Amino acid sequence: MKNVLGYFVILFCMGIICVYLFKVSFPVFYIIALILALSCVLLINKGLSFEVTLCALIFTLGALCLKNSYTTPRSGISQYVRYKNDAVYAIKGFINSRPVFKEGSVSFAFRAEEIQSGDNGHKTCGDILVYSKAQNKLFYGEELILFGRLQKPFRLFKGKAQALMRIKNSSALVKLNTNKGSVFKKLAFYLKDSTESIFKRCLSPLAANINNAMILGEKKGIPRVVYDSMVKSGTVHIMVVSGFHVGVIAFISGISFKILRIPRKIRYFGVMFCLVLYCFIANASTPVVRSTVMGAFLIIGCFLQRETSLKDSLSLAALFILVVNPRDLFSVSFQLSFASVAAIAYLYPCLKALSKVEKLRIGFLRGIANGLLVSFSAWLGTVGLIAYYFKIISPVAILANLFIIPLASLLILSGLSLAIASVFLPVLLEAFISFNELVVFLLLRLSSFFSEIPFAYRYL
Secondary structure (H helix, E strand, O other): OOOOOOOOOOOHHHHHOOOOOOOOHHHHHHHHHHHHHHHHOOOOOHHHHHHHHHHHHHHHHHHHHHHHHHHHOOEHHHHHHOOOOOOEEEEEEEEOOOOOEEEEEEEEEEEEEEEEEOEEEEHHHHHHEEEEEOOOOOOOOOOEEEEEEEEEHHHHHHHOOOOOEEEHHHHHHEEEEEOOOOOOHHHHHHHHHHHHHHHHHHHHHHHHHHHHHHHHHOOOOOOOOHHHHHHOOHHHHHHHOOHHHHHHHHHHHHHHHOOOOOOHHOOOHHHHHHHHHHHHHHHOHHHHHHHHHHHHHHHHHHOOOOOOOHHHHHHHHHHHHHOOHHHHHHHHHHHHHHHHHHHHHHHHHHHHHOHHHHHHOHHHHHHHHHHHHHHHHHHHHHHHHHHHHHOEEOOOOOHHHHHHHHHHHHHHHHHHHHHHHHHHHHHHHHHHHHHHHHHHHHHHHHHHHHHHOOOOOOOO
């Protein structure tokens, strides 16, 4: 499977882009896909003919996935959204996300199941983005009846919610005193709320917000000046839960299971469970989903005692995400996440061979040189996208990440240790609090220092 999966991903993405740029009807792609699939079966031992047909099939499947994502069921909630429609609907369903409370209001995704207007009631499906001014304490999984008008969702939420509803008073929101939803998600949201409250109780406001962003994926409390400093120094990516965050979780859970003397094969499933749980805790954003899927494939490879590679895991993660939602290909988060890891997987080995860093006799210098090459590879992979989307180039990021990433790893470790100590080892709590505050201070000072170096960044 050497590099084959990578070519498959490229073909799959080309199919998605083809549908995005050109309008072709769904039945056409469906018929072509069926013909190509049958041809692959007939040509399976025909060498080049089979390979060409398989490539065409993968391209067509990519196109078919995106085309299918545009189709909505006839009973979908989006069918009830009309331009200048003043109809008031009664919609029954349950809260399908963690409610976000901010400045006297709450927002959440609502999974619709039934809709009624006047005397006419129908089964329905799909998510509604709800903004409510009602002062109700709400939880994931609660079953509700909502009364209000449906609107088109903001462009930001296109593909995630099919409709938007605003609720201005408590009478428009009725609780049914029943609960639905996944037990797994309930556990994830409970752990997230508990950890967030521990950070708020134990740390200074700034340190608590930094920990919330780097460990829980909640960036709303980061001061603008801190965010701008990290953008200029090219280190803002540490605020996005991604690969090394998931790696730290895998390391901690693996060590913990080993200390508890859990058998190795069972340990693999325990680590995978922790990774998936953490994925939901961190809002299941594209970078954390990508890292979780890659981690899961690597763990499966270890369990089966098969050799795994970063390239194959990256390709499988990309296929998994794009099959679930092909429109993610056009999101900045997906592009930056995969571009950085792909650059490390493909560029770093070439740069390492060209620079001949392995010939350095001093291990410390060899480690620094490898770190710079990894940082430079990731920077090369993302600099074009960052310049296009954010209109900034930060050459200082190559050096800054060499110092910032180890500190970020320490911060994640100390933050998780603080949360665990507050429950199981309160005698060590003060030590973890002090260490965490120190790491936050060093992290912010270093980020500010690198952003102030001459020619550290340039706005386009």
